[in-house]
Amino acid sequence: MDRATGEIEQFEIREPASQTIPFVYNSPHSGRCYPTAFLNETRLDSIAIRRSADHYVDELFGAAPELGAPLLAAHFPRAYLDVNREPYELDPKMFDGPLPPFANISSLRVAGGLGTIPRIVAENMEIYRRRLSVGEGLVRIETIYKPYHAALRRLIARTHARFGISILIDCHSMPGNIQLSGSTLRPDFIIGDRYGTSASAELSRAAIAILTELGFSAVRNKPYAGGFITEHYGRPARGLHALQIEVNRGLYIDEVTLEKRPAFDALAATLVTFMRQIAEFAEEYSGTTALAAE
Template sequence: MDWVTGEYELFEVHEPTVHSIPFVYNSPHSGRCYPVSFLESSRLNAYEIRRSEDHFVDELFSSATEIGAPLLKANFPRAYLDVNREPYELDQRMFDGALPSYANIGSMRVAGGLGTVPRIVAENMDIYAHRLPVDEGIHRIESIYKPYHACLRKLVSRTHASFGMAVLIDCHSMPGNIRLTGSNIRPDIIIGDRYGTSASAEISRAALYLLEELGFTAVCNKPYAGGFITEHYGRPVRSLHALQIEVNRALYVDEKTLVKTAEFYAVQSALDTFMRQLAMFVSEYANDMAFAAE
């Protein structure tokens, strides 16, 4: 699929032949289909506007369907609409006309230019050459954000009903220059569980252990603990677990050209192994929980 196009499916669900494991995979930021009207309204060129993409993350986790889980992927770009935010985190400075009273105009994400309709892409680059009509921002939320989350909720609910539990893996990438605060450690992967509130400690620890066994430098919650999706869908007390996974882009893509490197397929293969091993662990974990409840 061409990354610049006028017509495309806003998002799509790749279903397994049989939904055999209690997982849902989600790639909300890897969309690379840019509406022509959006490109024409931007002050950025076709390369610059892609800086906030989670490059090829949908492909990194594409084997989810082979191991028995659905994969929801956005085709619209994050720069156009960010579904990993509250529905109405909006920056009044971006719009002509007053925002509705229920809009959250004071969040830290809005202040940083990264609301539901983003003002900037990475490196503090303003997207728009002019202000947007308020109706345009609201239209994106009503026509894309809400249907996307309705689809994600349906997948999670279906999984929970079928298996008695659900594990949502929210898949992302991060810039290659990320370091842990106060150190020179560059994590390969960061697992976010909202500091233990969106998933059980056992599942989070297993994810970290499995990634480290595969040779990745993996850490938890710092500097990414999980966004709106992880926080909103993770309810461990109800057997609804949500983990955010951030993969360092420098492992698999040239961040200057935004082209896959030769290492892409090795990273993809390692993540496939991770997904299979985590599914096995969760199966055993669910059996242990059921046994303990008897």
């Protein structure tokens, strides 16, 4: 909370004492501060409205600053605003007036109800009782979405200037019942690199190898290859790498009550090992063409 105004801060940057590794960690969907006005507008109860959140992911990766990397964490909930979308992916059916002409109203994510301002959570559960005003939607974008991305860009640019490379780890969670097509495997982790376009293949393979050695099942890109953030900020030819990591929620929460399981602390401790080892990999290879800018 901002002590000067008494208002809840929309996001925070948890800084290391000194940034010593070329990583930026980002948790855009783990916000848990639900505006009262928003709760008054929703038809969902206090559990259902949270179904699409990346529960406690900011805590799972909370050791990043201790390891020498900043962590950007949202406080606003994903159901209220999704910063892993284009800034204006908006569903015209949600609003009581015409949207600006520059709005993207025809993306697959909008069609699925999961635009910048989502229409649904989880399995087609409608969020709102009524249509929103266009102005209300645009205010969320101007006052939360844009400052959030400005903060993320600054962290990436600062890291790249300091180390010559920047590695963004975009942290998410996935439902425990996610299954690979044509397989019975329900992976513990999915590493997304937009099919090799947002990060070097060496970095993706290293992440999967580390997780596998730690005893997890880990796959690459399917069914989650990465969203807007991974696609937008990953430019490996320039030394700007972006990986999305999806953690199976069944590993650490009860998916009915959304409460932490007893295994939560052990998983968080194991992810410290993952973060340390991926940093060691980056340090070893950052001077090679595998990770450095061409």
